[in-house]
Amino acid sequence: MSAAPIPHAPGREAEVEGEEPTNYLNATYGIGSWLLTKDHKRIAILYIFGVTFFFLVGALFALGIRLELLTPQGDLFQSDTYNKVFTMHGIAMVFFFLIPSIPATLGNFLVPLMIGARDLAFPRINLLSWYIYMIGGILTLVAIAAGGVDTGWTFYTPYSSAYSMTNVLPAAIGVFIAGFSSILTGLNFIVTIHTMRAPGMTWFRMPLFIWGHYATSLIMILGTPVVAITIFLVGLERLFHFGIFDPTLGGDPILFQHLFWFYSHPAVYIMILPAQAVMSEIVTGMTRKRVFGYEFVAASSMLIAILGFLVWGHHMLVSGQSVYAGMIFSFLSMAVAIPSAVKVFNWTATVYGGSVSWEAPMIYALGFIGLFTVGGLTGLYLGTLGTDVHLHDTYFVVAHFHYVMVGGAVMGFLGGVHYWWPKMTGRMYPQMAAKIAAVLVFIGFNLTFFPQFVLGYVGMPRRYHVYPDEFQVLNVLSTAGATILGIGYLMPMIYLVWSLKKGEKAPANPWGATGLEWQTPSPPPTENFYRTPEVTWEAYDYPALAASGELARTKEVARG
Amino acid sequence: MNPSSWNLGHFRLFPESASTFCLQYDLLFWFITAVTVFFSLLVAGMLLVFMIRFRRKSDDEVPEGIHGSLALEVGWSALPFLLTMIMFFWGASIYANIRRPPDDALQVNVVGKQWMWKAQHMEGRREINELHIPVGRPVRVTLTSEDVIHSFYVPAFRTKQDAVPGRYTTTWFEATKPGEYHLFCAEYCGTIHSGMIGRIVAMEPAAFQSWLTGQEPGVPDLPPAVVGRQLFEQQGCATCHSGQPGARGPRLNGVYGSKQALAGGGQVVADDAYIRESILNPQAKVVAGFQPVMPTYQGLLSEENVMQLLAYVKTLAAEQQGGTHE
Numbered sequence: 001m002s003a004a005p006i007p008h009a010p011g012r013e014a015e016v017e018g019e020e021p022t023n024y025l026n027a028t029y030g031i032g033s034w035l036l037t038k039d040h041k042r043i044a045i046l047y048i049f050g051v052t053f054f055f056l057v058g059a060l061f062a063l064g065i066r067l068e069l070l071t072p073q074g075d076l077f078q079s080d081t082y083n084k085v086f087t088m089h090g091i092a093m094v095f096f097f098l099i100p101s102i103p104a105t106l107g108n109f110l111v112p113l114m115i116g117a118r119d120l121a122f123p124r125i126n127l128l129s130w131y132i133y134m135i136g137g138i139l140t141l142v143a144i145a146a147g148g149v150d151t152g153w154t155f156y157t158p159y160s161s162a163y164s165m166t167n168v169l170p171a172a173i174g175v176f177i178a179g180f181s182s183i184l185t186g187l188n189f190i191v192t193i194h195t196m197r198a199p200g201m202t203w204f205r206m207p208l209f210i211w212g213h214y215a216t217s218l219i220m221i222l223g224t225p226v227v228a229i230t231i232f233l234v235g236l237e238r239l240f241h242f243g244i245f246d247p248t249l250g251g252d253p254i255l256f257q258h259l260f261w262f263y264s265h266p267a268v269y270i271m272i273l274p275a276q277a278v279m280s281e282i283v284t285g286m287t288r289k290r291v292f293g294y295e296f297v298a299a300s301s302m303l304i305a306i307l308g309f310l311v312w313g314h315h316m317l318v319s320g321q322s323v324y325a326g327m328i329f330s331f332l333s334m335a336v337a338i339p340s341a342v343k344v345f346n347w348t349a350t351v352y353g354g355s356v357s358w359e360a361p362m363i364y365a366l367g368f369i370g371l372f373t374v375g376g377l378t379g380l381y382l383g384t385l386g387t388d389v390h391l392h393d394t395y396f397v398v399a400h401f402h403y404v405m406v407g408g409a410v411m412g413f414l415g416g417v418h419y420w421w422p423k424m425t426g427r428m429y430p431q432m433a434a435k436i437a438a439v440l441v442f443i444g445f446n447l448t449f450f451p452q453f454v455l456g457y458v459g460m461p462r463r464y465h466v467y468p469d470e471f472q473v474l475n476v477l478s479t480a481g482a483t484i485l486g487i488g489y490l491m492p493m494i495y496l497v498w499s500l501k502k503g504e505k506a507p508a509n510p511w512g513a514t515g516l517e518w519q520t521p522s523p524p525p526t527e528n529f530y531r532t533p534e535v536t537w538e539a540y541d542y543p544a545l546a547a548s549g550e551l552a553r554t555k556e557v558a559r560g
Numbered sequence: 561m562n563p564s565s566w567n568l569g570h571f572r573l574f575p576e577s578a579s580t581f582c583l584q585y586d587l588l589f590w591f592i593t594a595v596t597v598f599f600s601l602l603v604a605g606m607l608l609v610f611m612i613r614f615r616r617k618s619d620d621e622v623p624e625g626i627h628g629s630l631a632l633e634v635g636w637s638a639l640p641f642l643l644t645m646i647m648f649f650w651g652a653s654i655y656a657n658i659r660r661p662p663d664d665a666l667q668v669n670v671v672g673k674q675w676m677w678k679a680q681h682m683e684g685r686r687e688i689n690e691l692h693i694p695v696g697r698p699v700r701v702t703l704t705s706e707d708v709i710h711s712f713y714v715p716a717f718r719t720k721q722d723a724v725p726g727r728y729t730t731t732w733f734e735a736t737k738p739g740e741y742h743l744f745c746a747e748y749c750g751t752i753h754s755g756m757i758g759r760i761v762a763m764e765p766a767a768f769q770s771w772l773t774g775q776e777p778g779v780p781d782l783p784p785a786v787v788g789r790q791l792f793e794q795q796g797c798a799t800c801h802s803g804q805p806g807a808r809g810p811r812l813n814g815v816y817g818s819k820q821a822l823a824g825g826g827q828v829v830a831d832d833a834y835i836r837e838s839i840l841n842p843q844a845k846v847v848a849g850f851q852p853v854m855p856t857y858q859g860l861l862s863e864e865n866v867m868q869l870l871a872y873v874k875t876l877a878a879e880q881q882g883g884t885h886e
Contacts, residue, residue: 079755083750152748156709159748162708163674164750250841253726288616288623289623289625290626293629295628318721320724326655330648330652330655334648335644337640338640345603346628348610351610351611352610352626356615356616366607373604380595384650385648386654389720390718393713461745461746463754464753466755467754471571473571543624
């Protein structure tokens, strides 16, 4: 173990004197200073407002779904309305919450800080990406307000291109536009990580958060153009009757599914890789221990990004695709499960022998690992050819992808927000409330989605407005769980906002963690570091951190 | 919500089992479940134990770092890989079985349409949102759609197949016990997607035979091949496909199932998909020796009509075998 001392965090002098030092939040004032900012940290905050808003929109639609499904009859909505409600739940959550959630907020804030850079490579493009995202989002909201869209978030043809009578075009254009924001963010991260690492920050000294975001960015720039083109083609067919997907015009509806899933399966990894990246940071930070098998976790991220592009056909095993194509896609889907399993085992091994803190971020991290493990393992039923046939397009699939995307990505997002909140805002939040919220989310989530695995096995198809009586009990359980889940999600919004004014002031390094972002004040100054850091240690070198006296200092500040 | 809408009495945790797929399917399902439960509990258990055993005892505690272990990494990559390979091969063998109907299967045509299932038996009987089948005999269903994508799903049989407009897909099953089972549309297809449901009525073979030959009151249903022959004449197909020397279209006797040389070179097997394409998009693959003069029948024939013409063309193949050539 190298005992390279970690230099004293620059800028500490100002902190000690007790007066509020200049930081990125108080450097300038006024709405214009935010809307025209080129500071990656402020853009991250703008994104937090955006994704929180769309999360609430999506959650409102989820509430509608769960209330309607309390009874087998359609007693709350007309069928058309219900179809629009589940479609808009999916569109808001997938394209406007999940995909940007971690990369555009935590990633935007932390990528430059973690590699010791002053900002992202292209600050103006970064701001542009937020505006593009908001324009796409507002257009989709207009489509919703003007009557909604009912194709499902998957926009399957020929329903979307020829048969739906709803606002498919405005919604599709909204998604198309938002895609560019994703591409620009990915581009920015890749260039930044390649060219702006601090002296001494070699590739294998980078925090795993950076590896995860690098892998995510690759998918963003390689995959997103494909879905953009696909949605564009749907628009062309709808407007001008080009025969691309509609068989009555000479098109092929299955072609759409190939193109759509070529992006949308990797898109699942856009959602989960950043959450895994957050986990690697929290698990090491909260156990003060080097991550077990650093190289394997980093390589797993890259492997997931690459293999993720080769498994799209497992969404089409009952579409009439050839048996042999099905076998290849099934085999590759099994292969992509392995790197995720490796990560889970490595995190577990990291906890072994650690100094485990029971603070809120760790509780979220445990919840993530538990739910993501179930989500990943239940993917095996769907990647396995024989078992997928019965479960395909049933509630089993709904349960599986909610375990991965909500249990995984949202839990990761919340964990990350709780871990870096002190850094972003300079304030601590009430620990007990945060732990209670984490436990409520975990319980509520399982009660909501576990019954849906059973529903799917029993045979309830997804996207059903009206359903046979025998499915009711499980649906009632699911709605009950959703109520608890909703409370679990509302709590952080309350105590985090409360903490902005009333929370204790956060020290530079409240958890006693390694990583450059903890070496600069909370909140960081606009230029991130007063002096460019020079990196002479490996990632997660806790003994060195302790030797530098950093941990003892953290304790002082926390108590003082 | 009125109280009568709360009917919680009959719920189930396991699907009904009524086809020959069920046992092989459920064995694999529960194998994967065992793996899932084992690993979920293993990870959760280890995490909880480590959380408690290694909880932080003092603020400035710093544990020894462990860089990792190649043996462990290889082990916990290889073991899941082996388990997933068992699932892969096991699942693939079931899938190959589900996707390949036996040759002696009873044929039924089913067309999905917003928002109903229309079925026709080869003896002529038609039904909507119901499908009567005999137990103990494989039934092969040829599926297509009149409009958007639908999916033919019978949970009690553990089988599902999309009905895709513009192409034929097939599925098959063999019911093992008489009864009524859910037939669902599993692919979202618009407003009344959840109302596109029906029932499969599995009957003892004798009961099925008498059902099949019985007719609903009113106009009797003719077998699809007979309707196909009528269509063949009404639509003027016979004018060109007359079978006379010098006719504008190829003679159709013996065509079904045979290899045909194409005008642009290459050849094609005249299967269901090719015959369908030749009716709706005749210019796509013209048989060698003929001009691309046939007009499309897209829009003039429903998918059911095309299936009836196809049934007629199939009978021509059978005629040829006992006929004059070869």
